[in-house]
Amino acid sequence: MQSSRKVSALAVASVAALVLSGCAESKRDESGTSGSSGSTSNATMTFAAAGAPKTFDPFYATDGESFRPARQMFEGLVDFKPGTADLTPGLATSWNPSSDGKTWTFKLRTGVKFSDGTPFNADAVCKNFERMDKQNEAGQTAASYWNDNMGGFNKSKTDLYQGCTAKGEDSVELKLLRPTSKFPALLGLPAWSMQSPTALEKYKANDVKAQGDGITQSEYASKYPTGTGPFKFESYDVQNKTVTLVRNDDYHGEKAKVAKLVFKIIPDGTSRKQALLAGDVDGYDLPNPVDWASLKSAGMNLMVRPAFNILYLGLNPTKNPALKDLKVRQALYYAINRDQLVKTQLPEGATVATQWYPKTVDGYSDAVQQYKYDPEKAKSLLKEAGQSNLSIDLWYPSEVTRPYMPDPQKIFQAVKADWEKVGVKVNTVTKPWAGGYTDGTSNGASPAFSIGWTGDYNTPDNFLANFFIGKQMGVTSYPWGAQLQKEITDADSIVDAGQRTAAYKKLSEKLMKDYMPGLPISNSPPAIVFGKNISGIVASPLTAEDFSTAVKK
Known part of the structure; x- marks a missing residue:
């Protein structure tokens, strides 16, 4: 969810x-x-x-x-x-x-x-x-x-x-x-x-x-x-x-x-x-990850669930046309030091996400394009795209902790600092989770925002359909948007399990190479x-x- x-x-x-x-x-x-x-x-x-x-x-x-x-x-x-x-x-x-x-x-x-x-x-x-x-x-x-x-x-x-x-x-x-x-x-x-x-x-x-x-x-x-x-x-x-x-x-x-x-x-x-x-x-x-050690020391029974979620940055080009350029989206991804973010802001056992669902989900592909932290590559791509002076509104929620996002403000600050290092001007927007944030992001009001998902059940469709069939990511504004939504529905409709898994692997690879409608960040054990x-x-x-x-x- x-x-x-x-x-x-x-x-x-x-x-x-x-x-x-x-x-x-x-x-x-x-x-x-x-x-x-x-x-x-x-x-x-x-x-x-x-x-x-x-x-x-x-x-x-x-x-x-x-x-x-x-x-x-x-x-x-x-x-x-x-x-x-x-x-x-x-x-x-x-x-x-x-x-x-x-x-x-x-x-x-x-x-x-x-x-x-x-x-x-x-x-x-x-x-x-x-x-x-x-x-x-x-x-x-x-x-x-x-x-x-x-x-x-x-x-x-x-x-x-x-x-x-x-x-x-x-x-x-x-x-x-x-x-x-x-x-x-x-x-x-x-x-x-x-x-x-x-x-x-x-x-x-x-x-x-x-x-x-x-x-x-x-x-x-x-x-x-x-x-x-x-x-x-x-x-x-x-x-x-x-x-x-x-x-x-x-x-x-x-x-x-x-x-x-x-x-x-x-x-x-x-x-x-x-x-x-x-x-x-x-x-x-x-419980807040910073409290785990003290709770254990006090004799409390603390259980860490397996990570069955994803934190990602949603990108909506309908609110910032610069995001329509694949090079800009790739640059923003290269600019984020996800290894450092996971190490410093998320609990023990969290991992860097390379695609749109956890490894335990059928259709996870080891062949997806990788985006290692490379600020120089990010600067180069922004220059090629004519966006060396890119300005973007970045939203984060207040008054909430989520399984994939235990401290939204600190995660926001980490991303903001990384983007500013490559010359992106970040404009801060924060709203209470239940006081405008979820409604605003769901209705496509934000150009960039932190959000996530905990799986309801173990299928790729439970993740992909919720991310890309709707308003929040502005997917239909891309020339390939309708095609992506069709590919998600077509894969979901395949009866044979082996053929369906193969289709989802191919789709995962296209999402990270050709489409890239957002930026997967991490999988975190709550x-x-x-x-x-x-x-x-x-x-x-x-x-x-x-x-x-x-x-x-």
């Missing part, structure tokens, strides 16, 4: 699992029966959240603080193995595509119920998909994950989803407009969680309305979210800034180890750290930290931790 929102079944790259010491990984078999590790307790686990959730309906969620509690309450048809980006059964025990990749058949778990007692079956699955697809105008704006990944609503000519058919009680067919590498991994994201059809209808979940520049949702999204997960919703206390979930004692799998899970909203990073050290909370996400009395949680490269396995001593 990038700003606040946004695995192929045939070929999936595994990411190493990291397990918090002291407890074996919990496992569920295909029938959903409990494993043998640990037992339940009456304990309450409190996790410090950086912000308030915007919604408890994951279909409309776009931010990590909404997704985190949603993952504890809801499940999708597919899931990801703990600690990896590999697919594993969720509410479906198996799945098979047709030979053309446009029809997928899912075999469903039996004996599963939503937390309100509604049976989970094929009819419930189809009601969920029809609900997702049939959105009013405001709902289509709010459901950005569906819009970005499906490309349309109401079975339109651009809508990947073309229908759901129940085949008895425990099997469904999903029909697609075209084959896509997104399937079935896409269905493991919170936005595609299965929700109780009874609750969705009773509390009018699709009653979404535009209000000024924002969106208002029904009471379902704030009071009655209903899934099949190991926790269920109890309350959201706005005044005390706490979200409370309780154990779902009727859960079909292994029951949550703690009886209650509380998310306490503490916006300030230093305050979250102090609350953990004081024992007021049991964990928080994205951390999550818990108190010394918490064990059993598996760190996720997708930042998708399951808290039901947490043991509190």
Whole structure:
């Protein structure tokens, strides 16, 4: 996920699992029966959240603080193995595509119920998909994950989803407009969680309305979210800034180890750290890398996730025409001392990025053109392009830390200093992350800006489509822009895994040699930290931790 929102079944790259010491990984078999590790307790686990959730309906969620509690309450048809980006059964025990990749058949778990007692079956699955697809105008704006990944609503000519058919009680067919590498991994994201059809209808979940520049949702999204997960919703206390979930004692799998899970909203990073050290909370996400050593020294359980993200500089020629020249873009890249930036500004384990997704993603190419730090080469290219006096507005966000960008200001300062060494005049622009930065960059208002992405699942399309099919990079202003977007869609539509990987390798090479619409900077391993009395949680490269396995001593 990038700003606040946004695995192929045939070929999936595994990411190493990291397990918090002291407890074996919990496992569920295909029938959903409990494993043998640990037992339940009456304990309450409190996790410090950086912000308030915007919604408890994951279909409309776009931010990590909404997704985190949603993952504890809801499940999708597919899931990801703990600690990896590999697919594993969720509410479906198996799945098979047709030979053309446009029809997928899912075999469903039996004996599963939503937390309100509604049976989970094929009819419930189809009601969920029809609900997702049939959105009013405001709902289509709010459901950005569906819009970005499906490309349309109401079975339109651009809508990947073309229908759901129940085949008895425990099997469904999903029909697609075209084959896509997104399937079935896409269905493991919170936005595609299965929700109780009874609750969705009773509390009018699709009653979404535009209000000024924002969106208002029904009471379902704030009071009655209903899934099949190991926790269920109890309350959201706005005044005390706490979200409370309780154990779902009727859960079909292994029951949550703690009886209650509380998310306490503490916006300030230093305050979250102090609350953990004081024992007021049991964990928080994205501790500042400068605090890692002191947290470890204090006995805290700090886990560093595998790097499954990318930091990059977006370049938008619609806001600075000089950027249309490939030599200028190459010069800006040669001018950045990425090795030094990674060494001084990013945590241990971070690496210099050479292309648009991490090495663990299929389609990564070792043959891409390299751009080693070379300020003299940068000056020469700027001179050849007639841009020796180039001036550029460079944006960076305030009031935020991201997995790929722990200290945005310091990263900005490093890039600014490097560009100024080769004669580029850098004009500083900073905006709060949630106060104009993400909206401005997403809508193409910035000529150059720091941004990034944590993968949702393990396909190149999850990275490339989010970067280059949209407004923020101004790709369509290039003469090759439409061609690039077509190549991304064409590669995603290849059914054969080997042919698809080869196409993505070729595309990676073209992106770094001929297209170069932006500048990949680094891949960085983010951390999550818990108190010394918490064990059993598996760190996720997708930042998708399951808290039901947490043991509190």
